[in-house]
Amino acid sequence: MSSIKGPAPPPTKLDGSPLRVAIVHSRWNKEVIDALVAGTISKLKEQGVKEHNIIVQSVPGSFELPLACSKVISGSHVQAGATATDLLGGLSFGTSTPRPATPAGGSSAMFANMPSQPFDAVIAIGVLIKGSTMHFEYICESVSHALMRVQLDTGVPVIFGVLTALTDDQALERAGLGRGANKGHNHGEDWASAAVEMASHSRRWSEGKF
Numbered sequence: 001m002s003s004i005k006g007p008a009p010p011p012t013k014l015d016g017s018p019l020r021v022a023i024v025h026s027r028w029n030k031e032v033i034d035a036l037v038a039g040t041i042s043k044l045k046e047q048g049v050k051e052h053n054i055i056v057q058s059v060p061g062s063f064e065l066p067l068a069c070s071k072v073i074s075g076s077h078v079q080a081g082a083t084a085t086d087l088l089g090g091l092s093f094g095t096s097t098p099r100p101a102t103p104a105g106g107s108s109a110m111f112a113n114m115p116s117q118p119f120d121a122v123i124a125i126g127v128l129i130k131g132s133t134m135h136f137e138y139i140c141e142s143v144s145h146a147l148m149r150v151q152l153d154t155g156v157p158v159i160f161g162v163l164t165a166l167t168d169d170q171a172l173e174r175a176g177l178g179r180g181a182n183k184g185h186n187h188g189e190d191w192a193s194a195a196v197e198m199a200s201h202s203r204r205w206s207e208g209k210f
């Protein structure tokens, strides 16, 4: 029997082309993480987000995600307000498209592709797999609450891309890497769609448009 689970599509078609999105991922359980990050990036692009507006940063484990998301959001505001002089001084964000070296006294044309907007959404990606101690429960609980807090405190959508799996197979299936006949579904694609939708809504709602 097929399942009724899963997100319904948004009521209107969304356009990711004006959006700037950060992906912050942990490195624990890397095989699953890599697939989820790839699925997320591919869906963001499919929805129109430009490659140079997708920034990827990594942290050791899921426990590090909330602080990293908070810092990435505040740093993007600093970056968006930065002057050419700041940028010549090396202010950067490790973008997926590396910034070319700028000679001293570089021209303003060199900054044409510099980000001028903070992140519209952040996607936090982690893979927690239950072990033999209470480690899993503590991290699941604290990280989910903290990521919620970051989005409410900053007003920037933080997408909950953290798998909380009881077994390796559960994690693999949620990254489209299932070992059985059913490969499962890559949830990174859903997180990308949620990011584009929430970022678009947030922009509109902030302008009082409903």
Ligand SMILES: Nc1c(NC[C@H](O)[C@H](O)[C@H](O)CO)[nH]c(=O)[nH]c1=O
Pocket (backbone or CB within 6 Å): 026, 027, 028, 029, 060, 061, 062, 063, 064, 126, 127, 128, 129, 130, 135, 136, 139
């Ligand atoms: N067991 C998992 C962890 N543990 C590591 C913590 O997240 C953290 O990096 C460490 O305690 C240092 O603060 N992280 C995962 O992402 N997934 C796990 O299954």
Ligand SMILES: CC(=O)[C@@H](O)COP(=O)(O)O
Pocket (backbone or CB within 6 Å): 130, 131, 132, 133, 134, 135, 136
């Ligand atoms: C601190 C740890 O990462 C580790 O001791 C947790 O163990 P487990 O995943 O078996 O609960």
